[in-house]
Each structure stands twice: as C-alpha cells, then as structure tokens.
Amino acid sequence: VNNSNMKSLKFDSLPEGFESYQLKRLSVSRLFFFLLFGCLSFGVLFLLSYWFERIFYMIYVDEERVSHAGYILLVSSRGDIQVEPLRRSKCKINPYTPEKHHLYFSLNGLLFYYSFKHSMFKSVKHKLKKFIESYKEHKFTGVQTSDVPLIRRFYGANIIKIKFLHIALVFISLIFFPPNFFQVLIAAGLFSLNRVFYGINLSIYILFSAGLSTYEKFSIRKNLKSKVIQDIRVKVFRVVNQQSVEDLIDATDLVPGDLVSIESNMKIPCDLVIVEGSSLVNEAMFTGESAPISKSEIIRGKRIDSKNILFSGTVAIFNRTPVVKAVVIGTNWNTAKGEMLSGVVHTKERVLKFQQHFFILLAILFIYNILMITLVIISELSKETPSYRNIGLKALDFARYGFPPSLYFITMTAIQISINSLGKSDIKVFSSFKLVESGAVKVVCFDKTGTLTENRLTTHGFLVSDHRNFEAVTTDIEKFMTLNVFDVFLEGISCCHSLNVINGNITGDPLEEELFKFSKSSMELKLIDNKPINEIFLNYDYTEVNNVSREANQIILVDEFTSEKRRMSVIVKKSESKTHRFFLKGAPEIIKDMLKQETIPENFQNVLNDFSQEGLRVLALAYKDISNDEIESLKDEDTSSLEKDLTFIGLLLFKNPIKESTKPVIKQLRSCLYDTA
Numbered sequence: 001v002n003n004s005n006m007k008s009l010k011f012d013s014l015p016e017g018f019e020s021y022q023l024k025r026l027s028v029s030r031l032f033f034f035l036l037f038g039c040l041s042f043g044v045l046f047l048l049s050y051w052f053e054r055i056f057y058m059i060y061v062d063e064e065r066v067s068h069a070g071y072i073l074l075v076s077s078r079g080d081i082q083v084e085p086l087r088r089s090k091c092k093i094n095p096y097t098p099e100k101h102h103l104y105f106s107l108n109g110l111l112f113y114y115s116f117k118h119s120m121f122k123s124v125k126h127k128l129k130k131f132i133e134s135y136k137e138h139k140f141t142g143v144q145t146s147d148v149p150l151i152r153r154f155y156g157a158n159i160i161k162i163k164f165l166h167i168a169l170v171f172i173s174l175i176f177f178p179p180n181f182f183q184v185l186i187a188a189g190l191f192s193l194n195r196v197f198y199g200i201n202l203s204i205y206i207l208f209s210a211g212l213s214t215y216e217k218f219s220i221r222k223n224l225k226s227k228v229i230q231d232i233r234v235k236v237f238r239v240v241n242q243q244s245v246e247d248l249i250d251a252t253d254l255v256p257g258d259l260v261s262i263e264s265n266m267k268i269p270c271d272l273v274i275v276e277g278s279s280l281v282n283e284a285m286f287t288g289e290s291a292p293i294s295k296s297e298i299i300r301g302k303r304i305d306s307k308n309i310l311f312s313g314t315v316a317i318f319n320r321t322p323v324v325k326a327v328v329i330g331t332n333w334n335t336a337k338g339e340m341l342s343g344v345v346h347t348k349e350r351v352l353k354f355q356q357h358f359f360i361l362l363a364i365l366f367i368y369n370i371l372m373i374t375l376v377i378i379s380e381l382s383k384e385t386p387s388y389r390n391i392g393l394k395a396l397d398f399a400r401y402g403f404p405p406s407l408y409f410i411t412m413t414a415i416q417i418s419i420n421s422l423g424k425s426d427i428k429v430f431s432s433f434k435l436v437e438s439g440a441v442k443v444v445c446f447d448k449t450g451t452l453t454e455n456r457l458t459t460h461g462f463l464v465s466d467h468r469n470f471e472a473v474t475t476d477i478e479k480f481m482t483l484n485v486f487d488v489f490l491e492g493i494s495c496c497h498s499l500n501v502i503n504g505n506i507t508g509d510p511l512e513e514e515l516f517k518f519s520k521s522s523m524e525l526k527l528i529d530n531k532p533i534n535e536i537f538l539n540y541d542y543t544e545v546n547n548v549s550r551e552a553n554q555i556i557l558v559d560e561f562t563s564e565k566r567r568m569s570v571i572v573k574k575s576e577s578k579t580h581r582f583f584l585k586g587a588p589e590i591i592k593d594m595l596k597q598e599t600i601p602e603n604f605q606n607v608l609n610d611f612s613q614e615g616l617r618v619l620a621l622a623y624k625d626i627s628n629d630e631i632e633s634l635k636d637e638d639t640s641s642l643e644k645d646l647t648f649i650g651l652l653l654f655k656n657p658i659k660e661s662t663k664p665v666i667k668q669l670r671s672c673l674y675d676t677a
Contacts, residue, residue: 011112011121018076018107023069024060024083031059051178057081066114072105082107091154093124094131095143095257099150108342109333111155124155125271128256128329129304132273140275140327141244142237142259151255158254158270158331160338164221167214174210182399189396193389202400205409212412216432219419232269235261237325254328262316262324270328271335272310273298277324278532280500282315286336291509292317292500294558307637312337318502320525320532369398453656457511459518460616464489464650468601473653477518488581489649492621494521494536495553495572496583498560501525501534509561511617511654528554535575551576557631559639566590569639571631580626582642588620588651595622599648608651617654622646 011021034056038045049056060083063069074082084105092099093113104113105121112121143151165173174180183206190199232251237244237259246261251269254260260272262279280292295316298308310316310326312335332338376394380386415436419429429435446452461473466483477493480486493515499508506516506523516523520539525532536553552575561568567586573579584591588608592600601607611618624646634641666676 011123018074018082020075022073023063023066024071024073025063025069026071027059027061030061034059047176047181050176053081057083066103066116074107089153092147092150093127093154095128095147095151095255096131102154104154109160109338110342111334123334124256125330125334129273132275132298132327132329133302133304140259140325142239143255143257145238145240145245148238148255151257155256155331155334158252160332160341162221162341167218170217171210171214174213175206177210177213180206180210186396186399189392193392193396195393195396198400205406209409209412212409212416216412216416216419219416219423220429220432232267234266234269235263237261254331256328256331258328260326260328262310262319262326264316264319266316268310268312268314268316270312270332271330272326273304273329274308274310274324274326277319277321279310279316279320279324280318280502281310282317283311285313286311286340291498292502292507293560294320294498294500311335318500320500321527321530372398452662453658457514457617457654457656459514460653460655462489462493462650462652463607465599465601465648468599470601470603470607470650475518485649488623488647489621490519490521490538491553491572491581492583492585492623492649493652494519494538495555496568496570496585496621498558498568499523499534514654515652536572556580557634557637557639559637561586569643571626571639580628580631581623582626582639582646583621583623584643584646585619585621585652588618591620591622591646594643595646595648599646601648611651611653615655617656619652619654621649621652623649 034045034049038049045055057073060071060073069086071083071085074084076082084107086103086105088101088103090099090101093102093104102113104111106112111124113124113127114120115122164170175184183202187199187202187206190196190202233248234251234254236247236249236254238247239245244259254270259275262268262272262274262277264279268281274295274297276297278294278296281295283289283293294307295310296307298304309329312330316324330336330338333342373395376398377391380388380391380394415432418435419432422429422435459475461475462477462480463473464471464480464483464485466485471480471483477490480489483489497508497512497516499506499512499516501507501523506513522537524535524537526535527533534555536555538550538553554573554575555570556573557571559569565586567584567590569582569584572581572583574581584594588604592604608618624642626642630642669676
C-alpha cells in the first residue's frame with residue numbers, strides 16, 4: 001500500500017489513531033491469483049500474508065467513486081492497516097426523522113455514515129448532538145415505539161461486545177507465531193532424522209510457550225469482560241399513539257433518541273444529554289477526581305458541552321431537581337466508555353525498543369548460523385562419502401542454539417507471573433505489551449496530592465490586601481473585620497466555589513470544603529424559577545460589622561476550575577437588591593494579569609515566591625461588581641469576558657500534609673538505587 005498515493009477522505013471527527021483513508025473494492029482477479037499462488041506454494045503465501053497483512057490487502061484496488069466502493073482502508077499513525085466493509089441499507093440514523101438509505105461502516109464498533117450532502121464521513125454521535133441543539137419542539141417526548149427496531153437495526157443493542165477468538169484458535173494462531181513456528185520446523189526436522197528425544201523436548205517447549213501465551217490472553221479477556229457487564233433497569237419515555245408513555249426496560253434495550261428518567265445513585269448506562277433538570281455526577285472513572293460534578297440541562301440555541309452530558313459508566317449520585325430527564329445520544333461502543341475501551345481492546349501491539357534490540361540480536365545470530373551451516377555443508381561435501389544426515393543434524397543443532405526455545409518460554413512466563421502478581425493488588429492488565437513497556441520506564445512523575453500527600457488540605461492562613469498592603473498571615477478571619485475589604489473577602493471565601501449540597505451535606509473539592517468551613521457560612525439548595533440554585537447565608541456575627549449584608553447570596557453561574565485555565569469563577573446575585581458580583585479564584589500568576597494595577601501590593605511577587613518555596617498551595621482571590629447587561633452578553637456560560645479590571649482581595653494559603661507512608665517508601669526507593677526528587 002502506497003501511503004503517498006492515498007485519496008484523502010474528509011471526516012467531521014477523525015477516528016483516534018488513524019490519519020489516512022482510501023476507498024477500495026475487492027478485485028476478483030487478484031483474489032483468484034492470491035488463492036492460486038497460495039495453493040501452488042503449499043500455503044507459504046497464506047502464511048506470509050498472515051505475518052505481513054499488507055500482502056493480503058493487495059487483493060483490494062482503489063476506487064474513486066463512493067457509490068462503487070465496497071471497503072474503506074484506514075492507516076494508523078504507526079502504519080497499521082485496517083479494512084472495513086462499507087454497508088448500504090435503509091435505516092434510521094436520526095431517531096426523530098424518517099428512515100433513509102445510508103452508506104456507513106463500523107470501525108472497532110464506532111459508527112460513521114457518509115453524508116452525500118457534505119461529501120464526508122460523519123460520526124453518528126455528532127449528528128445526534130447537533131440535532132438536539134437545533135430541536136424546535138417544546139420538549140422531548142421520546143422515540144416512537146414502532147421505530148425502535150429500525151433504530152436498533154443500525155445502532156445495535158446497548159452492549160459493548162468484545163469479540164474474542166475461541167481459545168483453540170488463539171492457541172493455533174500462537175503456534176504459527178514466527179518464533180514458535182520456526183521451532184516447529186526444527187522439531188519436524190529432528191523427528192524426520194530420528195532425533196525423537198530432542199524433538200519431543202522441543203515440542204514440549206513450544207506447547208508450553210503457546211499455552212502460557214493463551215492463558216495470558218485469557219486473563220486479559222477476563223479483565224476486559226469485567227468492565228463491560230451491566231445489569232441495570234431504567235425508566236424510559238416512548239411515544240405510543242401520540243402519547244408519551246413511561247416504561248421500565250433493561251439498559252441493553254436503550255436506543256439513541258430514548259428519553260430516560262435519571263434517578264439518584266443511578267449508574268449511567270450510555271451517553272445522554274440532559275434536557276430537563278440538573279444532577280450531581282461522580283466521574284471518577286474518567287477524571288480520577290472524587291468531587292461530584294454538576295450537570296445541567298441544555299440551553300436551547302446553545303452548543304452542547306460536557307456540562308450537559310452524562311457519560312456512560314459514571315454515577316448520578318444526587319438529583320438537584322425533582323425531575324431529571326436525558327436523551328440518549330450514544331450506545332455500546334459509541335459512548336465515552338466505549339471509545340476508552342476501544343482504545344484498549346483494538347490497539348495493536350507495537351514493537352518496543354527492547355524488542356528491536358532483541359530482533360537485531362536474532363538477526364546477528366541468524367547470519368552467524370547461516371555462515372556456520374554453510375561451513376558445515378562445505379566441510380561435509382568435501383569428504384569422499386558425505387553424510388547428508390550429518391549435514392541435517394548439524395544444521396538443526398545450529399538452528400536450535402541460535403534460536404533457543406527456552407528464551408521465548410521464559411519471557412512469557414515472566415509476563416504471566418507479573419500479571420498474576422498485579423492481580424493480587426487489584427491491578428488489572430489489559431495489554432501485555434504495555435506491561436513490558438512499563439518495565440523499561442526510566443522516569444516516573446507522580447501527582448503530589450493524594451499520592452505522596454494526604455487527599456486533604458489544611459488552611460495555613462489568609463493574606464488580605466488593604467490599600468495595597470498585605471496584612472499579617474492569620475487563620476482568624478475576625479482580625480480582618482475592621483478592614484474595608486472584609487465584606488468582599490467574606491463573600492469571596494463563602495461563594496467562590498463549586499460545592500454542592502447532597503442530602504443536607506456540603507460536598508466537593510477538599511480545598512473548597514476547608515475554605516468554606518472558615519467562613520462559618522451556611523448553604524442551602526433551592527429551586528428558583530425551576531432552576532437549582534445554591535443560596536449562601538453569611539454568618540450572623542459577621543453581618544453586624546462593616547456593612548456586611550445579611551441578604552442571601554445566590555450563586556447563579558459557576559465556571560468550574562480546569563487544569564488548562566488554572567482558575568474558576570462564580571457570579572453571585574443578592575437575593576433582595578438583585579445586584580451582581582463576579583468572583584475569581586485561581587493561580588496568582590494567572591490572575592495577576594487580570595487585576596487593576598492600583599490594587600496589587602508592590603511586594604506581591606516576592607511574597608508569592610516565598611510561600612511557594614515553602615511548599616504551600618497559594619490561590620489568589622479577586623472580584624468586581626457587574627451589571628445585568630454584562631451577564632446577558634456571556635456566551636455559553638463562559639465568563640472569560642469578565643476577567644479584566646478586577647480588584648485584588650488577597651491570597652489564600654494551604655498546606656498539603658505528607659502521608660505517613662511516604663517517607664518509608666522514598667527511603668526504600670533510595671536504598672534500591674532509585675533517584676528521587
């Protein structure tokens with residue numbers, strides 16, 4: 001396959017890991033000659049095409065016309081080739097529009113269809129998302145019950161089916177694996193020369209090596225299956241006789257377009273877009289973060305983003321509204337969980353650096369053996385009565401010594417022992433070559449929080465700026481009560497967070513929980529205009545001083561923290577006066593450029609450097625009052641347009657205690673001659 005001559009096809013979303021595409025059709029004449037020469041070569045051509053897939057793909061020829069193409073050939077960034085059949089059928093890709101004839105293909109379970117209007121392949125997930133964004137009806141009612149079979153015909157059942165070869169076929173394929181197959185040929189030669197004992201010994205090695213590899217793949221298969229099994233019953237709304245009817249079905253029967261009722265503590269069985277209500281979701285399986293994330297309904301006319309999507313495999317731990325409904329946009333492999341598993345299941349093993357060195361060593365040994373066998377042949381033929389049997393025996397001996405069967409056997413044994421050992425620590429291995437690759441890692445970087453340190457933070461103190469001067473560091477906020485900035489400082493630490501109320505308990509990021517405790521404020525979840533709003537009530541003792549308002553502070557918008565932005569912000573509305581205030585919290589070096597210069601203390605950078613060198617986590621806090629017009633001008637709840645001309649409030653200082661187990665582990669690493677820094 002010549003990559004330089006490949007026709008570039010357009011995709012609205014490139015399948016991960018692939019970079020080149022070309023339309024193909026099967027050549028009957030090429031297939032005939034492939035089968036003919038395969039038979040004439042006594043299967044050698046078939047064996048070579050099994051080892052080198054590019055030989056087999058020569059039976060396909062280029063096709064410029066989409067309507068005449070039967071296959072699509074895809075080439076990954078590493079040069080791996082995959083050919084998928086193009087299917088044509090009358091089906092419903094969009095659950096809410098009439099069925100049409102479509103051209104589509106499935107790549108590792110992910111579905112792509114061809115848009116003749118735009119002359120490109122498109123992901124089905126993007127089609128449904130865009131349709132929901134532009135939905136004109138007052139509300140979603142669910143799909144027609146009569147349309148469910150037509151939709152399922154295209155998308156399939158909501159089950160992530162991982163196709164595995166039968167164990168017997170896996171074993172046979174491993175016998176034909178080049179190192180094993182070479183040993184098979186040597187064993188056959190030994191048997192033919194009556195070296196039965198050596199032949200049996202070598203055969204045992206081959207069988208054990210293939211058996212261990214089969215068991216290794218079986219272990220990985222078992223680990224993967226444990227990740228895809230789901231036994232969930234869900235409430236759906238489907239249209240029967242123009243009426244939306246509630247029904248209880250198995251999650252495996254869900255189809256794109258279904259309207260699903262989301263319950264608290266419900267494991268999400270597929271990807272859904274919230275169209276009514278709000279829920280708190282645990283996305284730890286994707287992000288590794290235990291803090292719940294708030295998900296809200298889509299805003300008509302605006303783009304759908306991650307804040308509106310419930311991802312398959314996550315858990316809706318608490319509904320913030322009495323009713324939460326969501327529309328299915330992806331099932332089985334066409335979900336976030338499916339894409340993640342697809343990357344594990346369908347990733348081809350690549351040649352690692354140590355394997356390259358191993359192959360180079362084998363090549364050197366092969367050349368050496370060829371030279372020695374040649375010398376043996378010349379020496380034996382120079383005799384008056386040469387013994388062809390001796391030539392064969394010596395040649396086989398050199399082959400056995402050059403490619404010792406125990407080497408592959410020992411390698412597979414070591415890998416299987418590693419898999420079993422990790423399994424005892426509840427660490428599942430999904431790819432053996434990743435396991436081998438990890439053994440060659442020279443540098444490992446750990447996230448400090450929760451790994452080397454406790455998964456909690458303690459407040460070291462606050463550093464408030466008053467008239468461009470830093471006050472002394474203290475954890476007693478009552479010492480700031482006489483300062484002019486006390487009211488905004490108190491509001492800032494009480495309101496600038498993404499905490500939530502779950503069954504009366506305030507939960508979220510440990511740092512924000514710690515900060516909220518110091519404010520001595522309270523928070524309640526209320527429904528205002530059918531929207532869940534966190535309402536903050538400042539401590540009564542503090543509202544007696546320095547014009548601190550007793551009004552409730554309603555958090556009407558939260559732009560949550562991300563590692564890319566390194567900051568988060570909120571818009572707070574006063575419950576009675578209806579005035580608005582914008583608070584920003586995050587990395588001081590980022591927020592500094594968004595502040596009014598006249599509010600920044602002159603020693604800001606020096607103070608920041610001192611605390612950073614002490615190993616403290618430092619956050620800056622700032623604010624400004626904003627108008628209704630500024631809020632209405634925001635696009636997609638993005639507050640970046642407000643991040644300018646802010647007034648600096650102060651610095652928030654936190655400590656992250658080191659775990660008791662950290663020092664012994666580091667000491668043990670150093671005793672094993674590992675450098676730690």
